[in-house]
Amino acid sequence: MDKLDTMRTFLAVVREGSFSRAAEKLAISPQLASKYVSALEDSLHTRLLNRTTRKVSPTEAGHLYCQRCEQVLLDIEEMEDALTNLHKKVSxxxxxxxxxxxxxxxxxxxxxxxxxxxxxxxxxxxxxxxxxxxxxxxxxxxxxxxxxxxxxxxxxxxxPINIVIMASPDYLQEHGTPETPQDLPSHHYLKYSYSDSAVVFSRFGKRAQELHFKPRLTANNGDILVDAAISGGGIAIQPTFIAGEALSEGRLVRILHDYEPHPxxxxxxxxxxxxxxxxxxxxxxxxxxxxxxxxxxxxx
CATH class of the missing domain: 3.40.190.10 (Periplasmic binding protein-like II)
Incomplete structure (x- = not known):
């Protein structure tokens, strides 16, 4: 039994939520679709799908396997397309x-x-x-x-996109350096318009905590907020692709390193x-x- 066929069948079942609809999409019988998925589970010694009379849904292991299958099949498709297009003019x-x-x-x-x-x-x-x-x-x-x-x-x-919490040396000298996220509400916050209303912080794998605090400046562009932070306007939470140069030159200081948002x-x-x-x-x-x-x- 071809492994790629079983992977494609499993993905179709997950996406369609049904063996019959997946089989129709793949132009095979529902019995063969079920056989492929059962063989896949047997080979992995893991249950990948929860089956009821009304619905088929992936287990936790099924979700993980689904993600890896998508990437594997995408890589194969990209490789084949690249070879097909090798001699075509790119224009x-x-x-x-x-x-x-x-x-x-x-x-x-x-x-x-x-x-x-x-x-x-x-x-x-x-x-x-x-x-x-x-x-x-x-x-x-x-x-x-x-x-x-x-x-x-x-x-x-x-x-990767890393997000850091930062402020200028002058601002920190005047207002103090926060030691924990709970110190932030007393500081000037420079907020990105498209970010969530609550800022989520976590440390060393511990349970995440949400904090709501009123921004002093809100803008829909990160460069404006980073420039405001450089000028001493407050604390910004922005990606390093905007702030990296200012951080390397010391115009901004990285703070609350242990509480930074996940990359x-x-x-x-x-x-x-x-x-x-x-x-x-x-x-x-x-x-x-x-x-x-x-x-x-x-x-x-």
Whole structure:
């Protein structure tokens, strides 16, 4: 029994929530779909699905296996597409959507290097912090920070995004350095408009705690908040791709290191299409390892 067939069948059952609907999608019988999944569970010695007369849902192990299956099958698809497109001319207009601050600070070099390798590709870059519908708006690739919620899209992580809590030396000298998150409500908070109303802190794997405190300044752009922090305006919670240079130069000081938010990721998001145009495939392959596991903005 082919392992890839069993993986594809398992993923279809999870996505459809039913053996019969998955079998219909795969053009096989429900009995064969059930046989594939049972054989997979036997080989792993693990129950992957909870089965009832009304619904099929993944177990905790099933969720984990589902994520790994998606990545394995995506890697295989990308490898095959890359070989298929190897001798095709890479050209056309590539439309990319990206966050404003990241795009201004870190995309130019990547795009220039990409076009040096593929000179017949014209890039149309759209900078916005609003999450666009890439299908509706005709965007080939969207760069997004955070987690992918729409399962109809493919997301590929290209860089870690670390979030730090920081203030200027002058501000800390005047107002004191907070030792715990509970000290923050008495400080000047510089809030990002698109962040949650409550700030979540955790330490050494302990239970997370939420704090609500009134911002002194709210803005929909992280650069403004980092500049305000440099000027002594208060405490900002922002990514290192914006604040890394100021931190390395000592214009900002990293505080509450043990309570920093969990790292996020920078992802390339694109529509789940079986045959990607060469211009999109080439950009995905080029950008995948461009920043590396420790981007230059984190080397401070």
């Amino acid at each position: 056309g207009v590539l439309t990319i959507s990206a966050p404003v601050s990241f795009g201004i600070r870190h995309l130019s070099r990547l795009l220039v290097d990409f076009q040096k390798k593929f000179p017949d590709v014209e890039v149309d870059l759209k900078l916005t912090d609003v999450k666009v519908d890439i299908v509706e708006e005709g965007v080939d690739i969207a760069l997004r920070i955070g987690k992918l919620n729409n399962s109809t899209l493919i997301a590929k992580k290209i860089a 996020m990721g920078l992802y390339m998001v694109y529509a789940n299409r079986k045959y990607l145009p060469s211009k999109i495939r080439s950009f995905i392959d080029f950008a995948s390892d461009y920043y590396g596991p420790e981007p230059y903005w984190d080397q401070f």
